Amino acid sequence: MSPLDYGVLVATMLGIAFYGMWKTRGQRTFQDYVKGESRVSWGTIGLGVMATQASAITFLSTPGQGFESGLGFVQNYFGMPFALIVVAALFLPFYQRLKVLTAYEYLGRRFDGKTRLLGACLFLLQRGLASGITIYAPAIVLSTVFGWNLDLTILATGALAIVYTVSGGNTAVSITQKYQMLVIFAGMATAFIIMLLRLPAGVSTVDALHIAGGFEKLNAVNFSFDLNERYTLWSGIFGGFFLSLSYFGTDQSQVGRYLSGTSLRESRLGLMFNAVFKIPMQAFILLLGVLLFVFYQFAPAPVFFDRATWRQHVAAPGGEALQAIEARYTVLVGEKRAALEAWMKARADGASAAEIAAARDVVRAAHTRSEAVRKEAKEALRAADPGVKVKDSDYVFITFILEQLPVGVVGLLIAVIFAAALSSVAAELSALGSTTVVDLYRHVFRPTSGDGHGVVMSKVFTAFWGLVAISFALFARLAENLIEAVNILGSLFYGVVLGLFLVAFLLRRVGGTAVFTGALLSQATVLVCYFTLDRVGYLWYNLIGCALCVLTSALLQPLIGGRSPGRPASPVA
Amino acid sequence: MKAPTQTPPPPPDEAPDVPGLRSWGGVYRAVIILFVLMVGLLALLPVVFS
Structure with a gap:
């Protein structure tokens, strides 16, 4: 800068x-x-x-x-x-x-x-x-x-x-x-x-x-x-x-x-x-x-958008393999651009729909080949350094900037x-x-x-x-996967918190002890499910936690009894 | 004699004074209609540009 x-x-x-x-x-x-x-x-x-x-x-x-x-x-x-x-x-x-x-x-x-x-x-x-x-x-x-x-x-x-x-x-x-x-x-x-x-x-x-x-x-x-x-x-x-x-x-x-x-x-x-x-x-x-x-598709695109990491590994011992992949990618990008220009020309010249579609398919095939080399580059990078983050989409916009x-x-x-x-x-x-x-x-x-x-x-x-x-x-x-861990943590707790509020707004007969017990039971169930069930995506725990909290609170209320001594639930005085 | 202190009434809960949007129900309906239009527009993009 x-x-x-x-x-x-x-x-x-x-x-x-x-x-x-x-x-x-x-x-x-x-x-x-x-x-x-x-x-x-x-x-x-x-x-x-x-x-x-x-x-x-x-x-x-x-x-x-x-x-x-x-x-x-x-x-x-x-x-x-x-x-x-x-x-x-x-x-x-x-x-x-x-x-x-x-x-x-x-x-x-x-x-x-x-x-x-x-x-x-x-x-x-x-x-x-x-x-x-x-x-x-x-x-x-x-x-x-x-x-x-x-x-x-x-x-x-x-x-x-x-x-x-x-x-x-x-x-x-x-x-x-x-x-x-x-x-x-x-x-x-x-x-x-x-x-x-x-x-x-x-x-x-x-x-x-x-x-x-x-x-x-x-x-x-x-x-x-x-x-x-x-x-x-x-x-x-x-x-x-x-x-x-x-x-x-x-x-x-x-x-x-x-x-x-x-x-x-x-x-x-x-x-x-x-x-x-x-x-x-x-x-x-x-x-x-x-x-x-x-x-x-028109400007020279890097094979890997995190250029600093790429250059560092190209300069390291064994970097020749990465350079070879980059050279092959450059050739394929050139071919793709030529195909793209042919497609644009067919469109501009008023070619038939079938000809335009055929030209577009050539571009798509060229793109598939260049993307395969990009994937190969990421795999080679990971092989050279297992700790490297190969998802480079976060670097696309900053590279353009x-x-x-x-x-x-x-x-x-x-x-x-x-x-x-x-x-x-x-x-x-x-x-x-x-x-x-x-x-x-x-x-x-x-x-x-x-x-x-x-x-x-x-x-x-x-x-x-x-x-x-x-x-x-x-x-x-020190731990790159902490970002995902924090997202998971949010999903594990958000549902129960939402459940607490929905009970407060919608279930006027439910009191504090029932909802508190229901929330604790729901939170425990969500945590047990998360650590024992592999197939449930973590975003679903928002819905599961919320539904469990509302249901258990409603079911516990007749058993526990008592109403909150707090202010009236209605927003209207 | 000093007048008793009065708490000012809360500000009125008025929706924007726009035809069709004079109640909050009207505002919410307008938001949903705009959402449907946006989804329709987005769904049409690949049809128009292919």
């Missing part, structure tokens, strides 16, 4: 962080610090909800996903609009009416203290570890590409998030997220336009889409009922619904965003903003990846990645700090502590969770 790029990156990141701190400098009350000053409009809430969900890896990995598999991944988000409608219509009125600071405080009002503690602890355990991965995942990619020190990249990202989150609390998170999202939108739109401009002369955007369609990269919706298909309309709607309901309805990092709204109306509109715009946004990022695929974008814009795009990381981490740290103080410290140890003490302890616990996240991110490189 050039000095100008570093200047753009540092100025953007520090500028937004310090603006957030400056805007929240007069904040004094505990309510303001934890929940925000309740002046937040629906636009800020909408961008905040979007920014919290979209981490840096979204902008690194999703274009790579589009490059490799096309638009099909967008189906994962199909359940989200329905989940957001349920959160807006059912969950939000309960939270707003009781003026709770955290989602788990509602469980305490509805059931009892022990159920509140259970919900809060499950959240802290899961989100506390996940925040480390939110820092680690982009740091590993950026440090590999730029040769930066990994530990320093992790420390710089984590420290900046801690400084402004501790300083300004939830309001600072909301303010900074708004500008971070603007940087993200500007950067992604710039990258998209430049990529279209860099297509070879004579290849229009429509031609590029036809090429993508010819490679079946535009197959966004799969109506198949086959359970073995990874992404289908049905798995997206049903699986995505439960995952999104749990995440948006019960995860304090999201609940904190929309509870900061001026009114129920603003919070609901913020959620509906995401229900409408999240799918187009993901489709746009995937389309960027699809067009990157088209771009690299570095090699194709002009000076200054590179800095803006790296700022996009950091902005996404910071916006997610800050929301997570704020939620972790708030939950620790509201649901553990003040609830169990210091129920009578004043506002000032509450603010100080919130800052202390936010910083504490920031240090936990940094420590976990530093440790994560």
